[in-house]
Each structure stands twice: as C-alpha cells, then as structure tokens.
Amino acid sequence: MAAETSGAPTSFDRGGWGWLFQRITAAFLIVVLAFHFFLLHFYHHAYEVTFAGTNARMSDVGYFATMWLFLVTATFHGVNGIYNAMVNQGITGTQKRAAQGILGLAALLLVVQGTRVALHMNGFL
Amino acid sequence: MSQSYNRGLVEDFGRWKEFQAGMWAWIFHKFTGWILVGYLFTHIAVLSTAIQGPESYTTTLQSLESIFVVRILEIGLLSTAVFHILNGTRLLLVDLGIGLGSQDKSFYASLVLTGAIVVASVPTFLAGLGGGV
Amino acid sequence: MSTQIPEQEAEAESSAEAEADASAESPQEKRMAKKAESASYRDAQKKAQEEIEAAERAVQLKVFRYDPEVEGKQEPRFDEFHVPFTKGMTVLDALMYARDHYDPSLTFRHSCRQAVCGSDAMFVNGQQRLCCKTQMSELEWPVRVEPLPHQDVVKDLVVDMQHFYDQMHSVEPYFQGDENAPSGEEQKQTRENREKIKMSTRCIWCGACMSSCNIAAGDNEYLGPAAINKAYRFYMDEREDQEELEEHRLRILEQEHGVWRCQTQFSCTEVCPKDIPLTEHIQELKREAVKNNLKFW
Numbered sequence: 001m002a003a004e005t006s007g008a009p010t011s012f013d014r015g016g017w018g019w020l021f022q023r024i025t026a027a028f029l030i031v032v033l034a035f036h037f038f039l040l041h042f043y044h045h046a047y048e049v050t051f052a053g054t055n056a057r058m059s060d061v062g063y064f065a066t067m068w069l070f071l072v073t074a075t076f077h078g079v080n081g082i083y084n085a086m087v088n089q090g091i092t093g094t095q096k097r098a099a100q101g102i103l104g105l106a107a108l109l110l111v112v113q114g115t116r117v118a119l120h121m122n123g124f125l
Numbered sequence: 126m127s128q129s130y131n132r133g134l135v136e137d138f139g140r141w142k143e144f145q146a147g148m149w150a151w152i153f154h155k156f157t158g159w160i161l162v163g164y165l166f167t168h169i170a171v172l173s174t175a176i177q178g179p180e181s182y183t184t185t186l187q188s189l190e191s192i193f194v195v196r197i198l199e200i201g202l203l204s205t206a207v208f209h210i211l212n213g214t215r216l217l218l219v220d221l222g223i224g225l226g227s228q229d230k231s232f233y234a235s236l237v238l239t240g241a242i243v244v245a246s247v248p249t250f251l252a253g254l255g256g257g258v
Numbered sequence: 259m260s261t262q263i264p265e266q267e268a269e270a271e272s273s274a275e276a277e278a279d280a281s282a283e284s285p286q287e288k289r290m291a292k293k294a295e296s297a298s299y300r301d302a303q304k305k306a307q308e309e310i311e312a313a314e315r316a317v318q319l320k321v322f323r324y325d326p327e328v329e330g331k332q333e334p335r336f337d338e339f340h341v342p343f344t345k346g347m348t349v350l351d352a353l354m355y356a357r358d359h360y361d362p363s364l365t366f367r368h369s370c371r372q373a374v375c376g377s378d379a380m381f382v383n384g385q386q387r388l389c390c391k392t393q394m395s396e397l398e399w400p401v402r403v404e405p406l407p408h409q410d411v412v413k414d415l416v417v418d419m420q421h422f423y424d425q426m427h428s429v430e431p432y433f434q435g436d437e438n439a440p441s442g443e444e445q446k447q448t449r450e451n452r453e454k455i456k457m458s459t460r461c462i463w464c465g466a467c468m469s470s471c472n473i474a475a476g477d478n479e480y481l482g483p484a485a486i487n488k489a490y491r492f493y494m495d496e497r498e499d500q501e502e503l504e505e506h507r508l509r510i511l512e513q514e515h516g517v518w519r520c521q522t523q524f525s526c527t528e529v530c531p532k533d534i535p536l537t538e539h540i541q542e543l544k545r546e547a548v549k550n551n552l553k554f555w
Contacts, residue, residue, distance in 0.1 A: 015518040020548055023220060030210050030217075037206060041246075046199070047190035047253040051179035071169075078162035085155060088519060090477040106166075113169055120175045143384030147524030148472070219522050222545070225538050228524055 022080055025073040032070045051121075058122035071114040079107040146229035150212055157209040164202060193254065200250050204243040211235035299362060306342070306359035313342030318400035319352055321364065325413045328363075334411075336402070337361070343394060349401065350378055350389035353415075366415035373531060376462030379469070380415055381407055386466035388531035406469040422465045425482050429489040429510055435497045451496045458491040458539055460532040467526035467536055479515035483526035483536040486517060490539040493546070505550075512547040520544070 040046055044053065058064050086099050119125040144152070171189070175182040189195050215231045218224050224231060310316045319339045325331040339356035341347075350368055357364040366389075367377040373391040380389050381404040383397050394401065409417035435445050467483040468474050474482045481489075492498055493507045511517050517540055526536040 015514040015516070016512050016547055016551055019518045019544065023217060026213050026217060030213060033206060033210060037203065041199075041203075042249055045249075045253060047187065049183075049186050049190075051175065051182045054175070054182070055179075074165055078158070078165055081158050082162060087514070088473050088476050088521065090479070092479075110166060110169060113173060117169060117172050117175055121172075125176075140384060145525065145528055147522070147528070151472070151521055151523045216522060219537075220541060220544070222538065222541055225524075225535065225541070228522075 018080055018084070022077060022084070025077040028069070028073050029077055032066060033074075036070065054121050055123060058118065064118065064122055068115065068118055071118070072111055075107050075110050075114075079103050146232045150215070150228075150232040150235075153208060154212050154216070157205045157212075160202070160205045161209060164205075191254070196251055196254060200243065200247060203246055203250065204239055207242050208235060208239040211238055295362075299359075302359045306355075309342045310340055313344070315343040316340045317343045317347075317352060317394055319356055320400055320402045321353070321356065321415070322404040322411075323364075323414055324411050325363075325365075327413075337364075338400075345395075347394045348390050349380070349382055349387070349392045349394060349397070349403065352394055352401070353389065353403065363414075365413045374462060376464035379406055379464035379466040379531070381405065381469070386470045386529040388464055388466065391531050406465060408469050408471075408475040409465070417465075419465055421478070422463075422468050422482070422484070425468070425480075425485040426463065426488060429481065429485045430507070431485075431488040431492070433492065433495070433498065434503055436500075445497050447495070447497055451494075455491050455494050457532075457534050458487050458494070460534055461487055461491075462532060464531060466529045466531060470525040470529045472523055472525060473519050473521055477515060477519055480519045481511070481516050483520075483540065486511065486520070486540050486543060487534055487536050490543055493543065508547055508550055511543055512551075517544045517547060 040049070058067070083099060083103055087096070091099060116125065171185065172182075174185045212232065212235045215228070215235055218231070219228060317340070319341060320336045321339060322334065323331055323337045324334040339352075339360055341352045341355045344351075348371075350371060353364070353366055354368070357366075366380070368390065369375040369377050371390045373388055376388070378389040379386060381387075382389065382392060383402055386406060389403075403415065405411045405415045405417045409419065409421070412418055439445055461484060463484065465484065467487075471480075471483055474480045489507060489511055493504065493511075498504070498507075520537070520540045522537055522541065524537050527534075527538070530536055
C-alpha cells in the first residue's frame with residue numbers, strides 16, 4: 001500500500017516541468033527558427049542586412065514580440081539542454097548546484113543583453 | 126568485490142561501429158545542440174554592435190558577410206539547425222508515442238532531408254560574395 | 259590456442275581443496291583427486307581435437323578473461339577457443355563446450371538455457387544478448403564474448419548485478435491489489451488489460467537493457483529501463499485501482515532520476531531479448547506523469 005501520501009500531491013517539479021517546458025519550447029522553436037532562417041537568408045539576404053532594415057522589422061510589435069520570445073525560449077531550451085546533459089552524466093551535490101548557478105546566470109545575462117540589443121534595434125533605447 | 130574490474134564506458138568512440146540508429150541520433154542531436162547554444166551566445170554578442178550605433182552594426186555585419194569562411198560557417202550552421210529541427214520533430218513524435226517502430230527510419234530520413242536542404246541552399250548562402258557590396 | 263595451463267592447475271587445486279575441506283581427505287587422496295581431474299581434462303581436450311577435425315566447421319570464440327584472485331589473470335585479456343560448430347549451437351553452448359573441454363576455470367552464469375532465467379546476458383559481438391537465445395550462425399565469426407558493460411566484473415563473464423537488483427526493488431515490483439478482497443479468491447483481470455501489460459510482464463531481469471543504456475551508465479541513480487518497465491506493469495494493472503497507490507507509484511517514477519532521464523535512444527528496446535517495447539513504456543509513463551500533474555495544477 002501507498003506509504004507516504006502526505007504533502008503535495010506530487011513531486012512533479014523535480015524534473016517533470018523541465019521535461020515539459022523543454023518540449024513546449026521545442027515546438028515553438030521549430031517554427032520560429034525555420035522562419036528566422038528563411039526570412040534572413042532567403043527572403044532577405046544576410047549580406048544585405050543594414051541597421052535600417054533591422055530597425056524597420058523590429059519596429060513591428062508582432063515581430064519584436066516574436067523575436068523576444070525566440071530569445072527567451074531558445075535560451076531556456078539551450079541552457080536547460082546543457083543542464084540535462086550534465087545530470088545525465090550523473091553530477092550531484094556541489095557540482096550540480098554550481099552548474100545550476102552558472103547556467104542560470106549565463107541564461108539571465110543572455111536574456112538581459114539580448115533584450116537591450118532588441119530595444120536598441122527598434123529605436124526604443 | 127572491491128577488486129572488481131571496471132572497463133569504463135562502452136559508448137567510448139572506439140566502439141562507434143557498434144552504435145545503432147537511436148544512439149547516433151542522440152549523439153548528433155546533442156552535438157548540434159551544443160553548437161546552436163554556442164552560436165546563440167555569439168549571435169547576441171555580434172548583434173550587440175547595434176548598441177554602439179547604426180553604422181557600427183551595419184559595417185560589422187556586412188564585413189563579416191564578405192568573408193568566405195564566414196559563409197562556409199553559415200552553411201554549417203544551417204545544416205546544424207536543420208538537423209536539430211528535423212530530428213527534434215522526430216523526438217517530439219516519439220514523446221507523443223507516434224512512430225516508435227520506425228524511429229530508425231525517421232532518423233535516416235532526417236539525415237537525408239538535412240543533406241538535401243543544405244545542398245539546395247548553398248547557392249543562396251554564397252550569393253553576393255565579392256559582388257562589391 | 260591460448261588456454262592457460264598454469265591457471266587450470268591452480269583452479270583444479272582450489273577445487274580439490276574445497277573438496278578436502280568438506281570431507282577431510284588425506285593429502286594422498288587430494289593428490290589423487292587432482293591427478294584424476296587434470297587427466298580428465300587432458301582427455302577432454304583430446305576429444306575436442308578429434309571433434310574439431312570431424313566437424314565441418316569450427317567457430318573461434320574470443321572470450322574476456324579476468325580474475326582478481328589469480329595472479330596471471332589480474333590483467334584483463336581475451337582467450338581464444340576453437341569449438342566445433344553444430345547446427346543450432348548457441349553462444350551459451352559454445353561457451354560451455356569451451357569450459358568443459360579446454361578450461362574449467364572459464365566462469366559464466368547460466369541456468370535454464372531457454373531464455374527464462376535471464377542469467378546469461380552478455381556482450382556478444384558488441385551487443386548485449388542473451389547467450390542461450392543467440393544462434394552462433396547469426397553472428398559474424400570469430401565471436402567476441404565479454405561481460406555486460408557498465409557493471410563491475412567479478413570474474414571472467416560474471417558481473418555484479420547488485421545495483422540492477424537495487425533499482426528493480428526500488429519500484430516495488432510486486433502486486434499490491436485490494437487488501438479487502440476476500441482471501442482465497444482470484445482477483446481477475448480483463449482481457450484488454452491483460453493485453454495492455456502483456457509485454458511488460460515478460461521481463462526476465464537479465465539486465466541487458468540497463469547495460470545498454472547510456473544514461474544509466476552516467477547517472478547511477480537512474481532507475482533504468484527494466485525497473486521502469488516493471489513499474490509500468492503494475493501501474494497499468496487495473497486491479498491496482500486505489501488512487502493513493504497510483505500516486506505512490508507515479509511519485510517513484512517521476513523523480514528527477516526516474517522517467518525524465520530517458521533520452522529515447524532506443525538502446526534498451528534494441529537489445530531486450532524478450533522484445534519488450536521498453537522505450538514505448540517509458541514514454542507512456544512520462545505522459546501519464548504530465549497528465550496527472552496538469553490535472554492537479
């Protein structure tokens with residue numbers, strides 16, 4: 001019989017949310033990454049990119065929002081992917097906490113810097 | 126049992142000939158994933174020139190694009206991204222319980238499709254090189 | 259042939275000693291027993307030579323050898339044995355032939371010889387296989403036999419299975435049906451439900467899947483395919499219908515080192531001698547855990 005049934009209904013947060021978000025962001029990224037490549041290499045050409053062009057695209061609220069979400073989801077997906085690879089290698093204790101700290105900080109810095117860049121691109125800053 | 130002998134990991138690359146489709150898919154997915162994360166950081170770093178001003182941004186991007194090696198690296202990035210997308214789709218299907226019986230075939234399909242898409246994209250990726258931009 | 263004569267004697271001596279302990283033989287009797295034993299192996303080797311000449315083909319086995327307790331075998335190496343091939347010969351048959359005719363110290367686990375007991379999973383030609391169920395004719399020759407990877411080798415082809423058993427036990431691999439059911443009465447299962455769990459009940463605890471799993475190799479705490487499949491067998495069994503129990507079973511599975519570690523490499527599914535769709539079962543449990551938690555959330 002079930003022994004301990006007290007407390008929260010489950011311990012899902014220990015890995016389940018990470019797994020689920022990794023997949024949700026994956027589904028989003030598949031579409032947006034393909035779009036990003038298509039837009040900037042086939043529709044426009046990378047060698048023709050100028051600040052003016054970028055500025056025009058980023059001034060569109062929908063595009064800006066998509067690109068910002070792209071940044072956040074890609075950062076999560078990538079950094080969480082690295083973290084998973086490390087857990088799969090069996091890191092524990094201090095090593096694991098260090099990995100969490102460093103990766104979390106790197107992710108945060110990337111999102112902050114990316115957001116700054118995006119705001120410069122659309123002329124807000 | 127303290128004297129028992131540990132032979133290390135069997136998936137050492139010395140045994141690559143014995144790997145099967147699912148294992149290769151995992152190795153490639155992980156490898157392309159590392160490249161894409163690395164590129165994400167680099168990408169934001171390069172685009173950060175926008176903070177210094179419009180001219181700096183335009184000059185940096187265009188001078189980078191005029192370098193042949195950069196174009197080749199971009200093709201590499203495309204193949205990395207396309208494989209990661211296609212194999213990622215395969216993995217999402219596996220997570221949904223779809224097509225587990227043909228997971229090896231879908232891996233080969235994503236490899237072939239990646240190759241085809243990349244080959245077809247080479248002209249686009251090399252366009253405008255030395256064209257006096 | 260690199261069959262090791264000195265070790266053979268050492269081994270014969272130790273077994274003779276063991277006999278001596280049991281029945282308190284005189285030194286002379288001991289010497290006699292030792293002599294008789296080595297004589298019988300000389301005969302066996304001679305017989306093997308004749309049989310190889312008589313057989314149409316002989317298969318070459320390359321067998322991993324290691325024994326921390328014997329001086330000449332502390333450094334792992336491969337020994338070669340030539341075994342006369344007979345139709346229907348399995349890897350286990352060949353190993354037994356080699357042991358019985360060339361080197362009595364060659365050590366490996368086996369019992370039922372019909373893929374039920376699950377004791378002879380080994381690494382044959384680079385893949386985890388159940389030796390009693392693997393036909394020699396299906397393999398590329400020479401055949402290389404090694405102990406299961408990712409487990410400590412105790413001696414020759416014998417590995418320490420303790421960690422595997424610990425993981426199996428951690429999922430409570432036993433039926434916990436209705437306690438209030440009248441005693442002595444069957445707890446019947448629907449045909450559909452039986453079909454659902456049919457494949458998962460086939461596990462023979464051979465450990466091939468766990469040994470093939472790249473994640474289990476790195477993350478020692480990972481439950482591993484066999485244990486998760488075992489949990490699937492009971493979680494999906496409708497006769498275990500108390501909600502608390504279902505929760506309890508799920509909670510074991512959805513720990514950080516539970517189902518989430520599976521990277522769907524399909525290695526386990528490829529090597530399972532019982533063709534259990536392990537990856538499929540693990541994936542289904544992941545979805546169960548997600549569904550269950552979204553429900554609560």
